[in-house]
Amino acid sequence: MSAAQIAVTGVGMITPAGADVNETWHRVCEGASTAAAVSPELAGLPVEFCCAVPELDVGRLGRRNVLRLDRFTQLALLAAREAVDDAGLDTGTWDGARVGVVIGCGIGGVGTWEKQHARLREHGASTVSPLFIPMLIPNMVAGEIALAHGARGPSLVTSTACASGATAIATARDLLLANRCDIVIAGGTEAPNTPLTTTGFANLGALSQAQDPTTASRPFDVDRDGFVMAEAAGVLVLERVDDAAARGHRPRALLAGSGMTTDAHHPTSPHPEGLGAVRAMRAALDDAGLAPRDVEHVNAHGTATPLNDVVESRVINQVLPHRPLVTSAKGVLGHSLGAAGAVEAVLTVLSVQHSIVPPTANLDSPDPALDLNLVGKTVRQQPIGVALSNSFGFGGHNVVLAFCRP
Template structure:
């Protein structure tokens, strides 16, 4: 049976590079790092991160809404509002029973957990009566559904740092199987907190360049020493292409295929030969009816850790011997954990739309062991038709999304 094309008809983002898609796109194309010392992390072994710059959530969402939501849910709502506007959808006029929401998160309501635990230790009566609704893993998705009146499936994905990408694969399935006509999909994370930062530092996953935070995240560089913790949210609006055409809306890109695999190897380390990621890349291409030679660009997971970058580089060069242009935006944005797969999917869509590949910020000395066609120093103007977005998460999660131009 023929399968309908899935269109990306809108997107919204809040990242350390800006509080909307336009400013984020400009920031990553300029290759500007965003990591800086954080007042929230003072005195910790790693006291810097990448934070979303000031945004007035109360102006957009209202004081009462902001008061009852963790920052991760606030970011998701803001991204969803932008994506819906970008897709030119009237949420008052649509059939909400045909609209779904899928939002991924790797860590959940970390800021609320930590803040409220401090209240508990200080005086139990100060714990918020809204605590339970604030910390529920389903809250960002249910709040997005409430925002837009989505009455179809409202789901949450949690596949560590691949959560946002997994949300997009689930959304695609809801459209292909006919359960929904529109799906609001993405990821959110706001985990720049003392406990989470300390946990990753104790694990040895974070860069320790306290004297030069802006240059700490160095994907694929031979001097890389760990990732920089970040926060973000990104939401994509997905529809069947024929439905978008019927309402006169031109898609930004098409989600041609996707695949998910698991390494089943180690709680935090990727499989040494990248077998799961290789399998996911090949399966995503097969799902999209594409060949390795069709791929022009890869938005790599590129976390700036010693193990991940080595394994991913080997997987890309093995599966895609044609040498597609490769970049990682984590040099600019840091690693936003469960949101990063959605952020990078949105950036991959913009890359195809503009035929412009953002550079890998801070990549000054590419690891000579890697056989990759890396984009460095400046954005590259190239003719692009097909791109992959790779996402990898602790626990061995691998998700690959294949996008193509309409």
């Protein structure tokens, strides 16, 4: 195994399944879908349901931040705070110049964009908020996390569509290995449950048209017909293994390797043979110094779209013919776009830590054409020494993260 391992010393999440890591993990392990017709804003649209985070605790966030920040930044701030606390770090005493922030986001402040555009059209230019631009632009989420924690090292936002969160984590690992930082707060965030974004994905044919929201997201099921839009944020605190050991903090897991490739095939469709994804999985294993046979679990991208699940199954079977356990969290959480790779990275870390693979919700009739060793209905308990987390995005982006037990 590679010596270039990075310690995952803290994790944080806020998702439709809960306001923190423990709540989300419990609901994901239950396999209970979070999809519901929760937003009046979606009424009358081609798809009226989504997976939404429960009402934000204004006390945790601060009323000022509720007013001046778009929701995608609010979610990330909460997840980052939990991750830093979980890592046992004191932001008041750390060397902020050696702390970086890398956050993935596919869209940014689309909710702010839609609301301010409506003001402009209906009431004139004077009613547009002077905070419109800082609320909207995606890079501000990294800046706000840096501001909140006194992180004065490199800060940036990665945007690779639905692979954005995973790209951020891989980039953070590179910063640590290059000795540009000692600590990196890394993850992803997205708040896309808006009328325009939902309609765009629906008209693209990507969203489920199911009548029952709770059974709409069906990864790898023979009756799958698209994903369910979701919002979320997931954050990991990453450090070099020796630095974590020096302060006496035992990691939850190790980020052992990463692989990043591009299909260069089609704007929105994966390569039919998954060539780029195959290369990404193999690159992650090579980077980690692992053999395919070492992998015991794959947290799949598993969007529940007809094409993605077919291609991903081919990729997994080609790279990992020994049939490791496969699951997709999107049956429970929906698809949170730029946040998905980070949320699923946290879930993969928890699987390694707790020796548990959560079920794939709504997997009532696994598609026999896919031939995967899928975990459905109930959790599977077994030691997980090595696990991969797959993330693929529009534009042909492929990112695979390899995690292992400390």
